Amino acid sequence: MTATTATSMQAFQTHSGMPAADTEAALAERYRQVRARSTALATPLSAEDAMVQSMADASPAKWHLAHTTWFFEQFVLGARAGYRPVNADWHYLFNSYYQSVGPMHARPQRGLLTRPSLAEVLAYREEVDSRMARAFEAGDFDGPLQQAILLGTHHEQQHQELLLTDIKHALWCNPLRPAYRDDLAGTTGEATPQRWIEFDEAIHVLGAEPWPAHETFAYDNESPRHRALVPAHALASRPVSNGEYRAFIDDGGYRNPALWMSEGWARVQTEGWCAPLYWEDDLERHFTLAGMGAIDPHAPVCHLSYYEADAYARWVGARLPTEAEWESAAAALLVEGGLADDAVLQPRAASDGPGLRQMFGDVWEWTSTAYGPYPGFRPLPGSLGEYNGKFMCGQWVLRGGSCVTPRDHIRASYRNFFYPPDRWQFSGLRLARDM
CATH class of the missing domain: 1.20.120 (Four Helix Bundle (Hemerythrin (Met), subunit A))
Known part of the structure; x- marks a missing residue:
C-alpha cells in the first residue's frame, strides 16, 4: 500500500x-x-x-x-x-x-x-x-x-x-448478432393509456443524508438534503413507448432540425441517426440481450440519447422533467418495476393502475437537469472522493434505474449521469409539462 x-x-x-x-x-x-x-x-x-x-x-x-x-x-x-x-x-x-x-x-x-x-x-x-x-x-x-x-x-x-x-x-457489433443468453423471457403486454399526473407548486426536501455520517447508504452526490421550490407541473404516468416513438420517426422527427438541440442535430447528421440504437432499418426488429427480436410497441423505448429524448418531447409539445420534479414524485413510491432481479433484461410494458407507473426499473429516464453538486455538497475525503464529484461537468442526470439495475441498488435519490450523446445505456424518457 x-x-x-x-x-x-x-x-x-x-x-x-x-x-x-x-x-x-x-x-x-x-x-x-x-x-x-x-x-x-x-x-x-x-x-x-x-x-x-x-x-x-x-x-x-x-x-x-x-x-x-x-x-x-x-x-x-x-x-x-x-x-x-x-x-x-x-x-x-x-x-x-x-x-x-x-x-x-x-x-x-x-x-x-x-x-x-x-x-x-x-x-x-x-x-x-x-x-x-x-x-x-x-x-x-x-x-x-x-x-x-x-x-x-x-x-x-x-x-x-x-x-x-x-x-x-x-x-x-458482431454481424451474426449473437445473443448474450438465449433463455431470456420475451416481453409481452399492452401499454396502459398515458395520463397526466398533476402536482401543485411546493417546497420539497430532496437528496439523501450524507453517508456514512448517516447510517443509510447513499453516494456522496446524492447529498446533502436540501430544500427546493418545485413549480406546478405534470408528469406522464409512464415512460414513452416504442410505438409512440415510432410515430415520431414516421413523422420525420430525425429529419426536422427545428426539434433538435444544435449539438444533437450535428450528431444526427454526422452519425446518421434515424432510430434508437439497436433498431433495424425496417423499424420492426431490434437487438436485445436475447438476440434479434420484434420490437414490442407497448414496451418503453430505450437506448436514446439525451438529444433524442429532448427532440421527442418537443415534437409532442412537452418537455423532459427536471430531476427535482422526478424525485419529489418518486420519493413516496416503493421501488418496484422491471429490474435486473427479474432476469428479463429488457424493458416491459407498464402494468395498469392509478398514479405514476414504472418510476423505477425498465429504463433510465433522462431529465433536463445538468449533473452538478447540490448546495453544500462535500465529496468523500481522500481517493474515494474521486468517485462522483470530479465528473460534475457536461453530463446530464438520469433517474429511476433500468431492467439491468439490481433492485437493492436503486432509490429515489439515486443520481445517474451520462453525456448527452450516450445511447448504449438502457435510457428512455418520461414526459413533463408546465401547469
Whole structure:
C-alpha cells in the first residue's frame, strides 16, 4: 500500500466514527451475494466475448470483473499494514480513474489486455474473495473498513449493469448478432393509456443524508438534503413507448432540425441517426440481450440519447422533467418495476393502475437537469472522493434505474449521469409539462 493510499483511507475512516449500518455478518453475506452475481453474469460469455471492447466508452467484461476485485484489494485489504497484493503489476491495469492512488492503463485500450486471461481474472476474484472471507471470519474489519466494503458492493453493482450494457453493444457489433443468453423471457403486454399526473407548486426536501455520517447508504452526490421550490407541473404516468416513438420517426422527427438541440442535430447528421440504437432499418426488429427480436410497441423505448429524448418531447409539445420534479414524485413510491432481479433484461410494458407507473426499473429516464453538486455538497475525503464529484461537468442526470439495475441498488435519490450523446445505456424518457 502506498503512502498516498494510506492517507486516503485514513481520511475516509475518520470521516465518521459511526459503525456501518449492516452488521458484519449481514455485510459479509451481502459481499458474497454481490460477488457471486458478477461471476454469474459473466458465465454465458466465452473468453473471446469477455475481452472485447466495442468502443472507447465501454469496457471488456473481463476488465469489469478484475476492476471490481481490485477495488476491494486496494481500498479494503490494502488498507491494512503489511498487505501483499495478489499481483502488484495488475494495479496499473485495473485502476479506473483514481489518480490519487497511481497511474492507470488508458481506458480506450482495455480491449488490448489479452493478458491476464479470463481464467486468471476469475482466479484473482477467488483469491481476493478468500482473503476477504478469512478477514470477515477473524473480525478484522472495523467500522470504517465495513463502510468501505459496503461502498464497494454498491460500486460492483454499478459495474454489473455496465457489464450487461457493454456486452450488449459488443455482441450487436458482431454481424451474426449473437445473443448474450438465449433463455431470456420475451416481453409481452399492452401499454396502459398515458395520463397526466398533476402536482401543485411546493417546497420539497430532496437528496439523501450524507453517508456514512448517516447510517443509510447513499453516494456522496446524492447529498446533502436540501430544500427546493418545485413549480406546478405534470408528469406522464409512464415512460414513452416504442410505438409512440415510432410515430415520431414516421413523422420525420430525425429529419426536422427545428426539434433538435444544435449539438444533437450535428450528431444526427454526422452519425446518421434515424432510430434508437439497436433498431433495424425496417423499424420492426431490434437487438436485445436475447438476440434479434420484434420490437414490442407497448414496451418503453430505450437506448436514446439525451438529444433524442429532448427532440421527442418537443415534437409532442412537452418537455423532459427536471430531476427535482422526478424525485419529489418518486420519493413516496416503493421501488418496484422491471429490474435486473427479474432476469428479463429488457424493458416491459407498464402494468395498469392509478398514479405514476414504472418510476423505477425498465429504463433510465433522462431529465433536463445538468449533473452538478447540490448546495453544500462535500465529496468523500481522500481517493474515494474521486468517485462522483470530479465528473460534475457536461453530463446530464438520469433517474429511476433500468431492467439491468439490481433492485437493492436503486432509490429515489439515486443520481445517474451520462453525456448527452450516450445511447448504449438502457435510457428512455418520461414526459413533463408546465401547469
